[in-house]
Amino acid sequence: MTILTRTNAYGQRAWRKARLTHLAHSPQCTDCGAPATEVDHDPPHDGTRATFWNTDTWFSRCKSCHSKQTTTRDGFGFRRGNKAQTRVAVVRVASTRVGAW
Numbered sequence: 001m002t003i004l005t006r007t008n009a010y011g012q013r014a015w016r017k018a019r020l021t022h023l024a025h026s027p028q029c030t031d032c033g034a035p036a037t038e039v040d041h042d043p044p045h046d047g048t049r050a051t052f053w054n055t056d057t058w059f060s061r062c063k064s065c066h067s068k069q070t071t072t073r074d075g076f077g078f079r080r081g082n083k084a085q086t087r088v089a090v091v092r093v094a095s096t097r098v099g100a101w
């Protein structure tokens, strides 16, 4: 059984290409106007292909604003909570991800 993770998704050649195209069209950070180097999913994608590739949720951000967003908003992709809740979320998402990509 193969469980595809967020790391697999971001490592895809298609994502790397789409990301560069997005940055070329929208080269400035949405938050501070500095040169953008990263594409942020806002709101965060839920691990499915459909939300990951929904370009309406893509925003160009500089590294600083992106990590600020990720830390305060996502907590590494999951809402911050206690460890038990996080573990349940990981198991739930992992099982829905099988075959989703």
Ligand SMILES: [Zn+2]
Residues within 6 Å of the ligand: 029, 030, 031, 032, 033, 034, 061, 062, 063, 064, 065, 066
């Ligand atoms: Zn910025």
